[in-house]
Amino acid sequence: MQNLLKILLRYSNFLVFVLLEVAAFLLIVYNHAAPRSSVLSTANRMVAWQYETVSEITGYFHLRQQNDQLAMENAALRNQLAQAEGAEIIQYQSAKVVQMTTDRLHNYLTINCGTDDGIQRGQGVRNENGVVGVVRTVGTHYSVVMPIINTMMNLSCRFLKNDYIGTLQWDGKDSRFALLTDVAAHMVVNTGDTIVTSGLSPIFPEGIPVGIVESSVLHEGDSYYTIHIRLSTNFKRLKYVEVIHNADQIQIEELLDGLD
Amino acid sequence: MDWTKQIIRYAVVMVLQVLLFDQLQLLGVCHPYIYILCLMMMPITLPHISDMLIGATAGLIMDIFCNSLGVHTSACILLMYVRPYILSALINETDRLNEQLSLHSLGMEAMTKYVVILVLLHHLTVFMLAAWSWQHVGFVVLETLVSSLLTILVILGYNILKYR
Numbered sequence: 396m397q398n399l400l401k402i403l404l405r406y407s408n409f410l411v412f413v414l415l416e417v418a419a420f421l422l423i424v425y426n427h428a429a430p431r432s433s434v435l436s437t438a439n440r441m442v443a444w445q446y447e448t449v450s451e452i453t454g455y456f457h458l459r460q461q462n463d464q465l466a467m468e469n470a471a472l473r474n475q476l477a478q479a480e481g482a483e484i485i486q487y488q489s490a491k492v493v494q495m496t497t498d499r500l501h502n503y504l505t506i507n508c509g510t511d512d513g514i515q516r517g518q519g520v521r522n523e524n525g526v527v528g529v530v531r532t533v534g535t536h537y538s539v540v541m542p543i544i545n546t547m548m549n550l551s552c553r554f555l556k557n558d559y560i561g562t563l564q565w566d567g568k569d570s571r572f573a574l575l576t577d578v579a580a581h582m583v584v585n586t587g588d589t590i591v592t593s594g595l596s597p598i599f600p601e602g603i604p605v606g607i608v609e610s611s612v613l614h615e616g617d618s619y620y621t622i623h624i625r626l627s628t629n630f631k632r633l634k635y636v637e638v639i640h641n642a643d644q645i646q647i648e649e650l651l652d653g654l655d
Numbered sequence: 656m657d658w659t660k661q662i663i664r665y666a667v668v669m670v671l672q673v674l675l676f677d678q679l680q681l682l683g684v685c686h687p688y689i690y691i692l693c694l695m696m697m698p699i700t701l702p703h704i705s706d707m708l709i710g711a712t713a714g715l716i717m718d719i720f721c722n723s724l725g726v727h728t729s730a731c732i733l734l735m736y737v738r739p740y741i742l743s744a745l746i747n748e749t750d751r752l753n754e755q756l757s758l759h760s761l762g763m764e765a766m767t768k769y770v771v772i773l774v775l776l777h778h779l780t781v782f783m784l785a786a787w788s789w790q791h792v793g794f795v796v797l798e799t800l801v802s803s804l805l806t807i808l809v810i811l812g813y814n815i816l817k818y819r
Contacts, residue, residue, distance in 0.1 A: 422718075567791055
């Protein structure tokens with residue numbers, strides 16, 4: 396017993412090191428599986444507030460551009476209003492981007508809406524041009540969104556022209572482009588084809604623009620295309636987004652949970 | 656150890672890290688983590704275990720800013736764990752250090768080696784754990800080399816300016 400204690404004491408540094416590392420690894424695994432802690436992320440009120448203050452200050456440098464963008468968006472909305480029909484189950488909550496990275500493998504953005512504004516984990520986020528991402532962590536006033544330019548993200552899409560389904564993934568290289576996978580060789584893919592959300596999951600309603608085909612290659616012997624998509628959303632200039640409240644989403648998820 | 660001085664240095668370095676170095680967009684591969692300057696330059700007076708706990712705390716705070724829970728934490732714990740071993744491997748008589756880590760006490764050669772080894776180790780750990788797959792190994796290595804270069808220059812520059 397005394398010997399054991401001696402050994403433990405002798406290697407106590409190493410033991411503490413191993414224990415701490417195990418704890419840190421558990422944190423990583425937990426964060427990849429289901430990050431529900433809003434305190435330990437940029438949804439943390441103090442951290443997000445700091446980012447927001449800085450973006451308020453730097454925001455003045457982009458005012459003219461923002462005005463142009465808002466004017467265009469207003470016009471587009473008025474057009475939509477004119478032809479609006481039967482979409483009352485979907486509502487949009489506008490939010491400001493407080494912080495965002497675009498040049499890492501795992502990019503995230505922080506928006507200034509949280510549970511107090513009715514935001515929930517798993518809701519879709521878009522802007523006027525197209526898909527942005529999915530809400531991942533929710534705090535009371537801020538939330539963290541995983542954008543489609545995050546290598547962990549998969550998005551179900553379809554071709555506008557013939558409803559063929561594919562999966563959008565990001566290769567971690569350029570925030571303007573992503574890859575469309577699972578498109579079989581028998582499809583005819585043309586440069587310029589429009590890709591929209593498939594509507595197969597309740598996160599995004601059908602038909603939100605994702606991007607257009609920039610290039611498609613079918614390597615000899617491959618049964619699937621390698622397709623580069625030019626994304627509709629310009630992540631480098633993302634300032635305002637809209638969170639999608641889909642009244643059906645909760646019901647669908649409850650049904651899916653019941654199946655497990 | 657002068658705690659006030661350490662904490663003020665940490666605060667200043669973290670502001671620079673979050674507001675300046677995290678915003679750099681150089682070719683998408685340059686993400687220097689200069690905050691480890693505070694950990695690496697901490698005097699070696701505390702017990703090894705306290706050193707590791709301080710490393711864990713600093714890592715956790717960085718993780719909150721990066722949405723990468725656990726990644727910086729484990730890299731900083733590793734950094735603080737190997738620190739004394741690297742130091743004793745680089746210098747024969749550790750007494751010479753006089754508890755202060757500086758250019759004066761270490762000498763240029765040992766200081767450069769110390770900074771290069773620890774920064775590379777820390778950055779490689781961070782980027783490997785952040786990628787969390789072998790799919791992007793090439794990118795991770797490039798990211799490590801480019802980012803480490805900048806961090807090493809900043810930390811060495813800080814030491815040179817301080818003890819010129």
